[in-house]
Amino acid sequence: MTQHADVVVVGGGQAGLAAGYYLRRQGLDFVILDAEPAPGGSWQHMWNSLHLFSPAEHSSLPGRLMAAQAGETYPDAGHVVEYLADYEKRYDLPVQHGTRVDAVRRVGESLLVETDTGTWRAKAVISATGTWSRPFLPAVPGRSTFAGRQLHTVNYRSPADFTDQRVVVVGGGNSGAQIAADLALDGQVEVTWVTQRPPRFLADDIDGRALFDVATARRRALEEGRDDTGGVASLGDIVAVPPVRAARDAGLLAAKPMFSRLTADGARWANGSHTGVDAVVWCTGFRPALSHLAPLNLRGARGHIPTDGTRTLGEPRLHLLGYGDWTGPASATLIGVGRPARDAVREIAQLTAR
Structure with missing residues (x-):
């Protein structure tokens, strides 16, 4: 049986939850499909000693400040998982955990989202699957023969x-x-x-909040036609x-x-x-986890999906959220994903109202 929603969000980590917050505020009918069996996104898989770059008050999703962690200036990954689980519950976000999305296809005036538990038909889709599930390994000579x-x-x-x-x-x-x-x-x-x-x-006094400010300043400069400041990459x-x-x-x-x-x-x-x-x-980075979008045939000559903000140019009903600066400045961070999530949902609300 095919289920229906105005919007299907693919991915229930920080980007998917930020999208859910604004979708709830817009009054849209939506569902968040998440492959993870429990809340917390990729944060529940981080290494034991990992801490955020910023204090809790500068590491929050829209609408709800992250509480400080006792004894820690910079919260650890477990604290972030607790925050995301609480966020999901507080805003009563309709997250279906343990649901893997296999494909998104065009079907007439709708997008069809195929999962391992059934099919959804939507007016718009937000892909927020991040990169953690797609680690990159370089083709280094001898890698296949190393016995360790x-x-x-x-x-x-x-x-x-x-x-x-x-x-x-x-x-x-x-x-x-x-x-x-x-x-x-x-x-x-x-x-x-x-x-x-x-x-x-980077200088010792620079943390995630400062980096967000730098990324924001770069975005404003580019929007206003001024010289590129170089953003975070210029600092280190x-x-x-x-x-x-x-x-x-x-x-x-x-x-x-x-x-x-x-x-x-x-x-x-x-x-x-x-x-x-x-x-x-x-520790060689990641690639965007976008294989579920392959049926839409959106990749350009170099394998990149062109976007205007978060909206894909080849499919205006699809938005990409949280994959890095190409889908919004600092959008792969807790503090940075709010603005592009808000803008994406605003566009989707206008689209679905037509």
Whole structure:
């Protein structure tokens, strides 16, 4: 049996919930379909030591401030999961957990959303599936012949899994720096941190709130036709959260250049040097999880789906929310997703009213 709704939101993490908040305010009939069996989105899968970049009051979704976490300036991932679960309940958002969306198709004047539990027919769809379910692994020579353990950021949990091992952490972004710091500060792991270019740490007093302000200033400059300020990328790549700062200041985060290849038992650099390695943690980023949109044939020549804000140019009834700056400045963050969610829902309300 096919069910009907004005709007189907695909994904029940922070972006999907922000969309739900504004859909509720607009009085639209909607449903949020989430593959996760419980609330919290990807935050329930983060590594044990992960903390937000910002204090709780600067890490909130629209309508409800995140409460401070006792004893923590920067809340941990578990606190975020609790906040998202409470948010979902407080606003009585119709989230169907444990529902995987397989495909979105055009059917006449509607969009058909096919799931593993049934089908939905909608006037509009918001895709808010994020990137966590699609980790990226680079094609490094020797990766298939390395006999040690390989895992991505999504699989890392704690240094206890690597006691007395030699671990190479690959990646010069926040995840790479934080996981390298986590392992190095433990003292029971031999850590080598490698990056494509020398790591760029942001000033110690810059946190997520400041980064949001910088991203917002860039958006305004571009909208007003002024010069591109460069945004967050102009400041650096790594937020110096307390553990990263501690490891850096202790001399434990001296990055090496990227190795040229993996061998069966280690890594070899361009100068011929070789290091024995038991495990490699690939902190090499993610790609948008958009396979469910393949039937709409929206990708351009380079595989990118063109958008105007959140609205896809090839299908005006479809909005992409929370995938990064290309779908709204800072839209992949808790504090940043509110504005593009509001704008997307406003457009959808105008569309469905016609």
